[in-house]
Amino acid sequence: MQEALSNASIxxxxxxxxxxTGFIDSLKIKYRSLICPFISLIEMVKPGEKVGDVGCGSGxxxxxxxxxxxxxxxxxxxxxxxxxxxxxxxxxxxxxDSYGFSTFDGAVFPEPLxxxxxxxxxxxxxxxxxxxxxSFMQNLAKTMKPGARLVLKDINAASPLVYVNKLHDxxxxxxxxxEMSMERAKKLLMANGLEIIEENKRTMYVYxxxxxxxxxx
Numbered sequence: 001m002q003e004a005l006s007n008a009s010i011x012x013x014x015x016x017x018x019x020x021t022g023f024i025d026s027l028k029i030k031y032r033s034l035i036c037p038f039i040s041l042i043e044m045v046k047p048g049e050k051v052g053d054v055g056c057g058s059g060x061x062x063x064x065x066x067x068x069x070x071x072x073x074x075x076x077x078x079x080x081x082x083x084x085x086x087x088x089x090x091x092x093x094x095x096x097d098s099y100g101f102s103t104f105d106g107a108v109f110p111e112p113l114x115x116x117x118x119x120x121x122x123x124x125x126x127x128x129x130x131x132x133x134x135s136f137m138q139n140l141a142k143t144m145k146p147g148a149r150l151v152l153k154d155i156n157a158a159s160p161l162v163y164v165n166k167l168h169d170x171x172x173x174x175x176x177x178x179e180m181s182m183e184r185a186k187k188l189l190m191a192n193g194l195e196i197i198e199e200n201k202r203t204m205y206v207y208x209x210x211x212x213x214x215x216x217x
Contacts, residue, residue, distance in 0.1 A: 003067070005039055005042060005043070005068050006039070007033050007034060007038075007039065009068075010033040010038060010064060011031065011033060011034075013064070013067055014033075014060065014063075014064075017063060018060075018090075032060070034204070035204050035205055035207050036122070036123070036153075036204065036207070036209070037202055037204065037209055038061070038064060040200075040202075040211070041061070041120065041122065041151065041153060041211070042064060042065060042068050042069055044118065044149075044151055044213065045065055045069040045071055045118060046117075046118075047069075047070040047071075048070065048071070048072045049071050049117040049118055050072055050073040050074075050075070050115055050116045050117050050118075051065055051069075051071045051073070051074050051075070051117070051118055051119075051120070052077075052112075052113045052116035052118070052119040052120065053075070053077070053119070053120045053122070054077055054109075054113075054119060054121045054124055054140065055077070055078060055079075055124035055127070056076025056077060056078050056083075056087060056101065057078060057086075057087075058083050058086035058087050059076055059086065059087030059088075059091060061120065061122060062074045062076050062091075062099070063090055063091070066091075072098075073097075073100075074098065074099040074100075075099065075100045075101070075102075075112050075113065075116060076099075076100075076101045077101070077102050077103070077104045077109070077110055077113070078101070078103060079103065079104060079105065079106050080103070081103050084101045084103050087101045088101055100112060106128070106132075106136070107132075107135070107136070107139060108139070109139060109143040113140075113143050114143055114144070114145055115145065116144075116145075117148055117149070118148065118149045118150075118151065119140070119148065119150050119151070120151045120153070121140070121150065121151065121152045121154075122151075122153045122154075123153060123154055123155065125137070125152065125154050125180070126154055126155055126165075126177040126178050126179040127169075127173070127175070127177060127178070128178065129178065130178045133178065133180070133188070134188065137188050137189070137192055138192050141189075141192035141193060141216065142192075144194075144216045145216070146216055147215070147216065148215070148216050149197070149213055149214065149215050149216075150189070150194060150213070150214045150215075150216070151212075152189065152211070152212045152213075152214065153210070153211045153212075154180070154185065154210060155177065155179045155207065155208060155209065155210075156179070156181060156182050156201060156208040156209065156210045157179035157180050157181045158181035158183070159203075159208035161203065161206050161207065161208040162208060164206045164207065165177060165207060165208075166179075168207075182199070182201060182210035182212070185210070185212060186199070186212060189212060189214045190214075193216065193217065194214035194215065194216055195214060195215045195216075195217060196212060196213070197213050197214065197215050198211075198212070199211070199212050199213070
């Protein structure tokens with residue numbers, strides 16, 4: 001029987017899987033579900049779908065999908081080889097044909113993304129330098145196959161609480177984020193030929209999230 005999806009079950013699962021990370025990484029990995037809407041994101045995956053994760057980090061979100069959803073294949077990309085190594089180690093007990101990880105340069109997206117039914121971009125866009133955000137989204141949209149969905153989850157720059165996230169990034173990522181408003185993000189997706197099929201805003205503690213689901217015709 002599949003485990004019920006809740007913040008408590010997510011934290012319990014991640015604590016079991018991540019037992020030897022550093023203090024800061026441990027905090028980010030184990031408790032992020034309390035400030036990020038993981039439950040609603042996980043529920044977007046349909047059984048049997050191929051799932052991509054752009055900016056997958058150490059594979060945390062894809063690991064949650066492997067446990068709480070029923071994907072047929074998981075593929076993550078990240079600019080850091082260290083994080084890709086972490087992800088491969090994390091998935092080492094999974095069937096080898098059920099997942100894949102790859103580094104990328106932040107501009108050219110690996111070909112396997114072209115096969116994904118749904119692609120997640122979770123708190124990644126605000127880490128892309130402003131001058132590259134439009135080309136980044138343009139290249140990602142071109143990579144998607146017709147009918148594929150893109151889930152863009154990020155921090156809403158239109159909210160005064162955006163400064164809480166800037167402080168968060170300064171502490172944990174040692175950089176200041178380039179957040180955009182939900183309305184600007186919608187325009188960016190539509191400008192690249194994607195159709196907005198779902199949108200919502202949600203504040204968790206002091207983090208102002210927005211989620212946009214866009215489909216490629």
